[in-house]
Amino acid sequence: MGVYSVPAEVSVILLDIEGTTTPIAFVKDILFPYIKDRVKEYLRAHWEEEECQQDVSLLRKQALADSNLEGAVPIPLETGTREEELERVIQAVVDNVYWQMSLDRKTTALKQLQGHMWRAAYATGQVTGEVFEDVVPAVRKWRAAGLKVYIYSSGSVEAQKLLFGHSTEGDILELIDGHFDTQIGHKVESESYRRIATSIGCSPSNILFLTDVAREAVAAEEADVHVAVVVRPGNAGLTDDEKSYYSLITSFSELFLPSS
Numbered sequence: 001m002g003v004y005s006v007p008a009e010v011s012v013i014l015l016d017i018e019g020t021t022t023p024i025a026f027v028k029d030i031l032f033p034y035i036k037d038r039v040k041e042y043l044r045a046h047w048e049e050e051e052c053q054q055d056v057s058l059l060r061k062q063a064l065a066d067s068n069l070e071g072a073v074p075i076p077l078e079t080g081t082r083e084e085e086l087e088r089v090i091q092a093v094v095d096n097v098y099w100q101m102s103l104d105r106k107t108t109a110l111k112q113l114q115g116h117m118w119r120a121a122y123a124t125g126q127v128t129g130e131v132f133e134d135v136v137p138a139v140r141k142w143r144a145a146g147l148k149v150y151i152y153s154s155g156s157v158e159a160q161k162l163l164f165g166h167s168t169e170g171d172i173l174e175l176i177d178g179h180f181d182t183q184i185g186h187k188v189e190s191e192s193y194r195r196i197a198t199s200i201g202c203s204p205s206n207i208l209f210l211t212d213v214a215r216e217a218v219a220a221e222e223a224d225v226h227v228a229v230v231v232r233p234g235n236a237g238l239t240d241d242e243k244s245y246y247s248l249i250t251s252f253s254e255l256f257l258p259s260s
């Protein structure tokens, strides 16, 4: 562990977020609990707004589609404007969100409400996107050397931009050339990495992908993308085989660029 020499053909560095640029705990212990803690308060404060009503109606549609699932929580229509009636509907939305989150569902309806809540949280400074301290200096160095830097995360592009736009290091979006999420394909499928290369306009072998997850590393390598596996505090452990097979780094400062 400790040193990885970037192959000379690499012109793009593709970064995972959770467990790579950012502690897994930030997502698990801050972003998701924020939704649970604040969803009721958020709905009460924004209920009359068009956007919030759209979020609720999307959740209601999803609830209808889910009605045959075990434990599903229906969201009734408001039948009046009485305070208690409003409170009853809001509570149903809250219960529905909790139920979906308990199953780790990724429905568009849930993601949309979460996205809007996080946008408000970042904008008001209630949440700040965490990045490991070696990330920004390394990315600046790579860019100065002419490399391009992209993000590939299962979090939506919008959520990625919030995190890097309101990070512990300030707004660092200008350091990122582009963003990919699962719209381009899942991270454990090699085809996704070929599509990313096509989208960037390079060959897969021009890309170095940094991730903490071995299954993603396998998929990227299958597509002919270079890979280094990032070991950060709080990451899931790797097997002995994975440890011996992959190049491991514990900090972005351990990547060395070929001297030109």
Ligand SMILES: [Mg+2]
Binding pocket: 016, 017, 018, 019, 020, 211, 212, 213
């Ligand atoms: Mg990760």
